[in-house]
Amino acid sequence: MRLFDVYPINDINIVRANGSHVWDEKGVQYLDMYGGHAVISIGHSHPYWIQRIEDQLGKIAFYSNSIRIPIQQQLAEKLGKLSEKEDYQLFPVNSGAEANENALKLASFHTGREKIVSFTKAFHGRTSLAVAATDNKNIVAPVNETGNIVFLPFNDEEAIKIFFEKNGSEIAAVIIEAIQGVGGINVATKGFLQLLRQLCKTHGAVLIADEVQSGYGRTGKFFAFDAAGVHADIYAMAKGMGNGFPVGGILIAPHIKSKHGMLGTTFGGNHLACAAALAVLEIIEKDDLIDKAKQRGEYLMDRLKDVDGIQNIRGVGLMIGFDVPDELKDLKKALLERHQIFTGEAKPNVIRLLPALTITEEQIDEFLGALKKAIAAMRTENAATNTSNITHHIKIQG
Numbered sequence: 001m002r003l004f005d006v007y008p009i010n011d012i013n014i015v016r017a018n019g020s021h022v023w024d025e026k027g028v029q030y031l032d033m034y035g036g037h038a039v040i041s042i043g044h045s046h047p048y049w050i051q052r053i054e055d056q057l058g059k060i061a062f063y064s065n066s067i068r069i070p071i072q073q074q075l076a077e078k079l080g081k082l083s084e085k086e087d088y089q090l091f092p093v094n095s096g097a098e099a100n101e102n103a104l105k106l107a108s109f110h111t112g113r114e115k116i117v118s119f120t121k122a123f124h125g126r127t128s129l130a131v132a133a134t135d136n137k138n139i140v141a142p143v144n145e146t147g148n149i150v151f152l153p154f155n156d157e158e159a160i161k162i163f164f165e166k167n168g169s170e171i172a173a174v175i176i177e178a179i180q181g182v183g184g185i186n187v188a189t190k191g192f193l194q195l196l197r198q199l200c201k202t203h204g205a206v207l208i209a210d211e212v213q214s215g216y217g218r219t220g221k222f223f224a225f226d227a228a229g230v231h232a233d234i235y236a237m238a239k240g241m242g243n244g245f246p247v248g249g250i251l252i253a254p255h256i257k258s259k260h261g262m263l264g265t266t267f268g269g270n271h272l273a274c275a276a277a278l279a280v281l282e283i284i285e286k287d288d289l290i291d292k293a294k295q296r297g298e299y300l301m302d303r304l305k306d307v308d309g310i311q312n313i314r315g316v317g318l319m320i321g322f323d324v325p326d327e328l329k330d331l332k333k334a335l336l337e338r339h340q341i342f343t344g345e346a347k348p349n350v351i352r353l354l355p356a357l358t359i360t361e362e363q364i365d366e367f368l369g370a371l372k373k374a375i376a377a378m379r380t381e382n383a384a385t386n387t388s389n390i391t392h393h394i395k396i397q398g
């Protein structure tokens, strides 16, 4: 049997990992500035995380949600403390799409309404409602298409005000990434997030912060949304939550009431996933990683400004993006193939940096040195190609 071929992959087989480094089967070391797609928060293969998972595995890995699972409550308490949302409620799931799917469904149950507002360039996942609220027609199957989702321009205060004035009583939820990830690292303004808060409150709609990529300390706050100084009603989380162990969740404001049978999942909140998620929070707390993400992010961002050739550097903490001009369109590939550095991208010309919160200044310097070298080499090669093209042209003309 073959694998269903949906991923354009690099021909690299990673067999070992530690911190911000990974190694392939030939022993070649790579620097991971991509955090395995924003998933690695406390560093690859963190020994405490391994130990906590192994200890739990030796006791019990899974039993269904039909019994009391005290480790779920421990996770809820720790999450409440670190996110400073102790009065919120946790519903654990398994992935980012599942978190958003449940957030949207819950908003509809809570309000009895159908309409959802999403924004241009949003990415919320690939399940039915999550993908319908994603601004990419190529991944929405005919069966996912629904008239219930409206896309408004990101950061456009006038557009959202007008939409709420006309349709406020029909809106179940507004869903937003405070920093768009897949869309290319676009930061929502504080004013825009505050306006969403106010409009949702006035019109009885649920405000959902999709923190699947931007959450868990990556931006120097527990949630990127926190920078606006206002609360969302639901926060969706996944990626950094398990440091590679598949786990997600939603945090739900106290005014949204639960009812038996309203939501459910077989695997969500299993013992092993909770142990992994607790290990992550314990390390984030012990090693002060939220503050470190802020400092290292500022360090990286400041120094990127000195790199000639890249443009429009943006982001917060360790969620950073920049544009590359056409002459450097293969920069990501050059970093990987010539310098053994993984970075992320957003089509058509954005490089995304999403390293582990444990990245060191030395590793950042290593990345910056390689970035400068890669750009210089590409420019020299481009110049050589242009000269040889001109010489060739002159010869033909002659």
Ligand SMILES: Cc1ncc(COP(=O)(O)O)c(C=O)c1O
Pocket (backbone or CB within 6 Å): 095, 096, 097, 098, 100, 123, 124, 125, 126, 177, 181, 182, 210, 211, 212, 213, 214, 238, 239
């Ligand atoms: C903001 C955001 N929401 C949701 C998702 C979907 O998460 P998952 O792939 O775990 O379903 C992603 C994944 O990239 C994401 O970046």
